[in-house]
Amino acid sequence: MNKPEKLPHFRVVGTNPIRPDGLDKVTGRAVYGDDFKIAGMLHGKVLRSPHAHARIKSIDTRRAAKLPGVRAIITGADFPKPSVAMVPMGEGGYVDMNDTADNVIAKGKAFYDGHVIAAVAADNPHIAEEAVALIDVKYEVLPPVMDVRSAMAPGAAVLHETFNPGAFFMKTHKVLPNASRLELGAGDVARGFKEADVIVEREFTTETVHQGYIESHICTAQWDERGQVTIWTTTQGAFAIRDQVAIVCAVPMSHVRVVPLEIGGGFGGKDTAYIEPLAAMLAKKADRPVKVVMSRAESLRATGPSSGTFIRAKMGAKKDGTLVAADLSFAYEAGGFPGGPIAAGVLTSITRYNIPNVRLEGFDVLVNKPKVKPYRAPGATQSNFAVEQVMNQLAEKLGMDPVEFRIRNAMKTGDRLILGFPCPPVGGVEMLEAVKKHPHYKAPLGKNQGRGVAFSFWFGAGLTSSAELSVNSDGTVQMCTGSCDLSGTRLTLAMQAAEALGIDVEDVSPTIGDTHSVGYTLQSVGSRTTFATGIAVYEAAQKVLKEMAGRAALLWETDPANVAVDRGDFTDMNNPAHRFTFRELADKLEHSGGPVSAQSTVTPERVGFQLAAHLVDIEVDTETGKVDILRYTAFQDAGKAVHPDFVAGQIQGGVVQGLGWALNEEFWYDAKGRLCNASLLDYRMPIALDVPMIDVVILETPNPGHPFGVRGVGEVPIVPPAAAVANAIYDAIGVRMDALPMKPGRVLQKIKEQKSAAA
Amino acid sequence: MSTKKRVAATVNGDAAEFLCEPRQSLLEVLREVLSLTGTKEGCNDGNCGACSVIVDGTLVNSCCMLGVEIDGCEVETVEGLARNGKLHPLQKTYLEETGMQCGFCTPGFLMSSKALLDAHPDPSERQIRHWLSGNLCRCTGYDKIVRAVQKAARMLEAER
Incomplete structure (x- = not known):
């Protein structure tokens, strides 16, 4: 791996210390969702709809209630109407809480296979499971709508008589019984295509995929005597869960305490309250704590996924390689309730290129699948699969090197974006130049082997984060933030605290607060934790240093303005004999006004854009259609890599998720809309044998919106793999792939078509 | 409800004697009966390997083995990897x-x-x-x- 040089003025940032929570994770001591237990705890199980689309005629729980050991049964009728309607849910999104409530448990209609109908709490999980099977439900089965094109076709079954179009970054407007739409543009597309010397026009489809975190959804709820509920759960965002539970269960937010446990993966899929309101309502009814564990099949049937799509792409360029026009239309599944990642998919589709004439159109389409959830750069992988293939085809028609073609059109710092503002500092051209110069780009290839490239963009998020630092008398520091740690952010935040305070990272002890013990913090999404919560930590550190400098001034009987602070050392500028290390001064705080702590809540807006370029070599087995990954190099701009090994890990993980999406992963529904591959054998995620080592090249174009130059890094690496592999398949055997996943059968079909066309 | 069986095994070098229902998987026994929660459930059908343990020297998915089957066996779990305060x-x-x-x-x-x-x-x-x-x-x-x-x-x- 290429390791970025450690800049001389950083002491801690840019190094690779060992994470403080690591020991507990290699010894089995760390407490994840199912490892939490509490005295008197019951076990909850959920009854789910076996139909993709059905009206619930009746639910009879009498037989289940008679089973010994059953303590409570709930149905949709036990839930109040949500206390608020539209609320912001992070990443600029709004959600209709009636939809959230109906997604938690069906009220009258089931919108997908696996939709919750009822739940049972019993003395043990086996009894709860038996009781669930004793609940009698009568359904009127309705025809399901399973893909975007049939959902938008005239005469399609209608999911919701009325709905509030969801917005994720942008608003959409209802235009069809099952769909809402957004459009944006620039210039004159018709004139743009007239100026074009080469035009490529294609259609693409992608299938529904799941985030695939290895730990399922698990939570435990307990009420206290004054009507406050505590929920221990595995989540990306304790406050997000708190807010949803409060609204869905009609409890004041102050009466819901969410304690985040260790989380076994999220990728965008773990900040929606699925089982937390069920556990809360069961616990209330049973007057006992209740744990609810989702099985793997339940998690595949009823959580996640990311949208399947249908995409039409038309782009044109001039002979000199200048892009002149793009007309792109995207239809993304929303699932059973509105509000998928359509706007993000549309906006990221071309943001990285300068194109003067553009029309972008997006449809958020209701289908009888689980309500889609963000999945690592939500919406971007699908649109990138289309656009980056069209880019390669244009380059081929122009006789240009595909990387050179991208450099010619790459957005640069200050260029006006389709979003209407100038591009903040980015290093896209430098990155593409690095790709061209890398030995991988010119390495020889064998028979049926090919090389593909793709270039990608993701926004990342700022959003609200809180941090508190408390200085101990021995010079160590407690750091509490509200950011759930999915991958090592306790450490990347502690490193920033240590850097800012001028102390060693081992002297910062990080913890994650629950919703009663730390300031408001939105979920760990949008690649935002090291960036935004890092700023909260940095700001709190500045307050600590200012307060400590004041104490030094007090002790030295001088003015605080005379105290200089540098890397943890406090000095009196007027008297060189006056000098304290951080530790020495920490010991004097108690007797100079009391121990020092500082809190900071920030909502940073200058989020550094994420850019990535990926190079992949593949080999196609032309007899079976199987594609093997031979070599992979991922280039990414981290702004400033706080922990370079963690940054590389984020990139490698994102790449392999992207390769799964590219080659294997898809939800497979039967004609009745039932998920047929609800297991990790049949929902085929990459295993160690499927992939080679993933080489990583980290570039650093500082983000001026962060004190150390940090950009988010977690999301964009999932975006390029599908397009890069598709381009590599064309390079290897000359067939253009237009559908995901590019599984053996699909590649073989393309090879057959190619042969019959040649004959 | 099924009658509980008495099982005697060696778990991470220590003798362990416990009662379990015949339907309980080794994974459930480790986590719920012996409180060894380091072994994780990711799928409960043998496809994710999060519950991997070693029984008599053989790597197994503990979700696909019954607790009663370890009678007389030596079981190694993640909790037994570090010895005398020294990491493996x-x-x-x-x-x-x-x-x-x-x-x-x-x-x-x-x-x-x-x-x-x-x-x-x-x-x-x-x-x-x-x-x-x-x-x-x-x-x-x-x-x-x-x-x-x-x-x-x-x-x-x-x-x-």
Whole structure:
């Protein structure tokens, strides 16, 4: 791996210390969702709809209630109407809480296979499971709508008589019984295509995929005597869960305490309250704590996924390689309730290129699948699969090197974006130049082997984060933030605290607060934790240093303005004999006004854009259609890599998720809309044998919106793999792939078509 | 309801005697009866490897074995890897090489890696990937896990 040089003025940032929570994770001591237990705890199980689309005629729980050991049964009728309607849910999104409530448990209609109908709490999980099977439900089965094109076709079954179009970054407007739409543009597309010397026009489809975190959804709820509920759960965002539970269960937010446990993966899929309101309502009814564990099949049937799509792409360029026009239309599944990642998919589709004439159109389409959830750069992988293939085809028609073609059109710092503002500092051209110069780009290839490239963009998020630092008398520091740690952010935040305070990272002890013990913090999404919560930590550190400098001034009987602070050392500028290390001064705080702590809540807006370029070599087995990954190099701009090994890990993980999406992963529904591959054998995620080592090249174009130059890094690496592999398949055997996943059968079909066309 | 059976086994070197229902998996027994929650459930049908443990020297998915089947057996779980306050080289290298992100699959990977190194002290990259192919990790892309196992093999060789 290429390791970025450690800049001389950083002491801690840019190094690779060992994470403080690591020991507990290699010894089995760390407490994840199912490892939490509490005295008197019951076990909850959920009854789910076996139909993709059905009206619930009746639910009879009498037989289940008679089973010994059953303590409570709930149905949709036990839930109040949500206390608020539209609320912001992070990443600029709004959600209709009636939809959230109906997604938690069906009220009258089931919108997908696996939709919750009822739940049972019993003395043990086996009894709860038996009781669930004793609940009698009568359904009127309705025809399901399973893909975007049939959902938008005239005469399609209608999911919701009325709905509030969801917005994720942008608003959409209802235009069809099952769909809402957004459009944006620039210039004159018709004139743009007239100026074009080469035009490529294609259609693409992608299938529904799941985030695939290895730990399922698990939570435990307990009420206290004054009507406050505590929920221990595995989540990306304790406050997000708190807010949803409060609204869905009609409890004041102050009466819901969410304690985040260790989380076994999220990728965008773990900040929606699925089982937390069920556990809360069961616990209330049973007057006992209740744990609810989702099985793997339940998690595949009823959580996640990311949208399947249908995409039409038309782009044109001039002979000199200048892009002149793009007309792109995207239809993304929303699932059973509105509000998928359509706007993000549309906006990221071309943001990285300068194109003067553009029309972008997006449809958020209701289908009888689980309500889609963000999945690592939500919406971007699908649109990138289309656009980056069209880019390669244009380059081929122009006789240009595909990387050179991208450099010619790459957005640069200050260029006006389709979003209407100038591009903040980015290093896209430098990155593409690095790709061209890398030995991988010119390495020889064998028979049926090919090389593909793709270039990608993701926004990342700022959003609200809180941090508190408390200085101990021995010079160590407690750091509490509200950011759930999915991958090592306790450490990347502690490193920033240590850097800012001028102390060693081992002297910062990080913890994650629950919703009663730390300031408001939105979920760990949008690649935002090291960036935004890092700023909260940095700001709190500045307050600590200012307060400590004041104490030094007090002790030295001088003015605080005379105290200089540098890397943890406090000095009196007027008297060189006056000098304290951080530790020495920490010991004097108690007797100079009391121990020092500082809190900071920030909502940073200058989020550094994420850019990535990926190079992949593949080999196609032309007899079976199987594609093997031979070599992979991922280039990414981290702004400033706080922990370079963690940054590389984020990139490698994102790449392999992207390769799964590219080659294997898809939800497979039967004609009745039932998920047929609800297991990790049949929902085929990459295993160690499927992939080679993933080489990583980290570039650093500082983000001026962060004190150390940090950009988010977690999301964009999932975006390029599908397009890069598709381009590599064309390079290897000359067939253009237009559908995901590019599984053996699909590649073989393309090879057959190619042969019959040649004959 | 089924009658509980008495089972006597050795778990991480210690004698363990317990009662369990015949329908309880070894995974459920480890977690719920013996309170060894380091072994994780990711799928409960043998496809993710998060519940990997070693029974009489053989790597198994504890979700696919019954608790009553370990009567008279020696069981190794992640809790038994570190001895006398000293980490197993694999635990060290998974930390040093950042061979984990969320850490949920890590206990299973550690046990599969140990079974591999017990059988093949000097494995090739291909061998490592083969032995770990029953364990799913969704965070790391496997790169740093493979490197951690390679490094642990070198450390164990140096110790010998």
